[in-house]
Amino acid sequence: MTGERSDRRRLLLRGGRGALRLALAGAIVGAARGRWGGPPAPRPREAAATGILRPPGALAEPEFLAACLRCTSCADACETDCIRFFAPHEGRVAGTPYILAAERACNLCLRCTQVCPSGALAPLEDIAAVRMGTAVVDERLCVSHDGTGACGACHTICPLKNRALTQGLRNKPTVHAEECVGCGMCEEACIVDDRRAIRVVTGRVWT
Amino acid sequence: MRPPHALTLSRRTVQVLVLLLTVLTPVLARHANYLSAQHLDKAIEQLGSSPQGLSLRATDALLRAVTGVERPAAELRTADRDALLAAARGARGSVWSFELFGITITDPLAALESAAASRTGRWVLLSGVLLPLLLTAMLGRVFCAWICPAGFLLDLTGRLRGLLRFLELKPGRVRLWSGDKFLLLALGVAASLVAGLPLLGYVYPPALVGREVHNGLTAMFDRAEDGMLGFSAAGLTIASWFLLAVALAEIAFGRRLWCRALCPGGALYSLLGRYRLLRIRRTPARCDDCGDCVAACEMGLSPMTDRFGMECDGCGACITSCPTDALAYRLGAREARRTGEVGS
Numbered sequence A: 001m002t003g004e005r006s007d008r009r010r011l012l013l014r015g016g017r018g019a020l021r022l023a024l025a026g027a028i029v030g031a032a033r034g035r036w037g038g039p040p041a042p043r044p045r046e047a048a049a050t051g052i053l054r055p056p057g058a059l060a061e062p063e064f065l066a067a068c069l070r071c072t073s074c075a076d077a078c079e080t081d082c083i084r085f086f087a088p089h090e091g092r093v094a095g096t097p098y099i100l101a102a103e104r105a106c107n108l109c110l111r112c113t114q115v116c117p118s119g120a121l122a123p124l125e126d127i128a129a130v131r132m133g134t135a136v137v138d139e140r141l142c143v144s145h146d147g148t149g150a151c152g153a154c155h156t157i158c159p160l161k162n163r164a165l166t167q168g169l170r171n172k173p174t175v176h177a178e179e180c181v182g183c184g185m186c187e188e189a190c191i192v193d194d195r196r197a198i199r200v201v202t203g204r205v206w207t
Numbered sequence B: 001m002r003p004p005h006a007l008t009l010s011r012r013t014v015q016v017l018v019l020l021l022t023v024l025t026p027v028l029a030r031h032a033n034y035l036s037a038q039h040l041d042k043a044i045e046q047l048g049s050s051p052q053g054l055s056l057r058a059t060d061a062l063l064r065a066v067t068g069v070e071r072p073a074a075e076l077r078t079a080d081r082d083a084l085l086a087a088a089r090g091a092r093g094s095v096w097s098f099e100l101f102g103i104t105i106t107d108p109l110a111a112l113e114s115a116a117a118s119r120t121g122r123w124v125l126l127s128g129v130l131l132p133l134l135l136t137a138m139l140g141r142v143f144c145a146w147i148c149p150a151g152f153l154l155d156l157t158g159r160l161r162g163l164l165r166f167l168e169l170k171p172g173r174v175r176l177w178s179g180d181k182f183l184l185l186a187l188g189v190a191a192s193l194v195a196g197l198p199l200l201g202y203v204y205p206p207a208l209v210g211r212e213v214h215n216g217l218t219a220m221f222d223r224a225e226d227g228m229l230g231f232s233a234a235g236l237t238i239a240s241w242f243l244l245a246v247a248l249a250e251i252a253f254g255r256r257l258w259c260r261a262l263c264p265g266g267a268l269y270s271l272l273g274r275y276r277l278l279r280i281r282r283t284p285a286r287c288d289d290c291g292d293c294v295a296a297c298e299m300g301l302s303p304m305t306d307r308f309g310m311e312c313d314g315c316g317a318c319i320t321s322c323p324t325d326a327l328a329y330r331l332g333a334r335e336a337r338r339t340g341e342v343g344s
Helices: A002-036 A045-050 A061-067 A073-077 A088-093 A111-115 A153-157 A185-189 B006-036 B040-047 B051-067 B078-088 B108-118 B123-139 B142-147 B149-158 B161-166 B180-195 B205-225 B238-253 B257-261 B264-272 B292-296 B317-321
Strands: A083-085 A097-099 A134-137 A165-167 A173-175 A198-201 B091-094 B097-100 B103-106 B278-282 B327-331
Touching: A045 A198, A061 B108, A073 A083, A073 A111, A073 B006, A073 B091, A073 B205, A083 B205, A088 B238, A134 A173, A153 A165, A153 A185, A185 A198, B006 B040, B006 B051, B006 B078, B006 B091, B006 B142, B006 B149, B006 B205, B006 B317, B040 B051, B051 B078, B051 B205, B091 B205, B103 B108, B103 B123, B108 B123, B108 B180, B108 B264, B123 B142, B123 B264, B142 B149, B142 B264, B149 B205, B149 B238, B149 B257, B161 B238, B180 B257, B180 B264, B205 B238, B238 B257, B292 B317, B317 B327
Parallel strands: none
Antiparallel strands: A083 A097, A134 A198, A165 A173, B091 B097, B097 B103, B278 B327
């Protein structure tokens, strides 16, 4: 009697172990397929065309890449949640902060510059001292410039309006590069979809 | 089953708190943004009982408990909102570089790498590393056993070695030279200096845990704003696979294999804690040579023969496992002479 029971017990245990081993192998294969068999993540095209938009106060690109700890403190401090991070497979910029102004722009709260522990974002108090990039109007796409209508969205949202951005006839925007801080609020507000008619150009090479 | 030792209990409590803070920080950041936009009550209502909504409810309860604000969200006064906001903005970053109510604590490895890559002093970082440097110099590698969130997670996944044994797959025992980590640290710092990029942060598990938690949670909240509620791995990156690989290797080949032999941060802490003042010491007269401490040691050390060395992270597993109370924390800058002497 006891011999028979222990036999059955051993058989059950062996079956259970086999099933668990199969499940483990299946889970590993499935996870690998899900990760490397899926479609590649889309890369933000706009940013690739105009250069990386860094948070305010960022040092020049080589110094910034060296100093930044990749600690996510700037994003935790950010008021608009506009700060994103490059994924680890993105090469030398991996883990560093950037902004996609067309999706969500910086409102120049400058909190990130004050919390950065490494000084990769130099502390700033005055929004006019920020130099993130320069907004450039694409006159072929802008509805005020090409005669489709009179918009004025970029001028309305600009935190330095009438200094960095002025309006002409039919709300035609003109950027004054020496005053523009490159926050990207105009790019986010622009009513032209897909490719915005006003974009922040930074000159920070995207590699 | 014996009740857990007070030492184990306090260590686990600290580890759980650190992990909880790591997870709470991105949620608190999002909470602060909704609060400052006067959108919090609406966001909580819209997110309902999804994980995002529940976590916002939790942070709301936490912040109200901390600040003592009791008015409902719709009737908040400016002073109430300012108090809640100040509390919500009290925590930032992860263990790689953390700020808690104005005090910044930076991992010495982060500061070392940043300074090496910048080829300057980066003196701004100094105020943040003072406290960890001081603590490590006095107490040794305690970060690894008491604070490191990756170490805690690896402790938990390490429990699966029991499952391996149940499957009659014998857990392996790979022995790596414990000097490998110093080699990795030196190579990493040299490479950072040459490349002008901090490189060790990409293979340092606690930094990766902090970044993955941040990216995963912010992606979940971003998706929730677009109407996609529920859990999502969209924000997780290849770093998660690296962490998983480390966890699987530790399950298959030996406890704390990474920490013991490869972790560059552990190497730095080992060096800094070389002349620590607090160490675990054995009283040979009480030791009955049972070997329980050797089996309990996660770092693969041998307390029974006084072999602690630089890897000891002060976790206290040997102390709690000792049936005769022969092991205890003692003051002393130098290691006991390895007598290997056995009590009578």
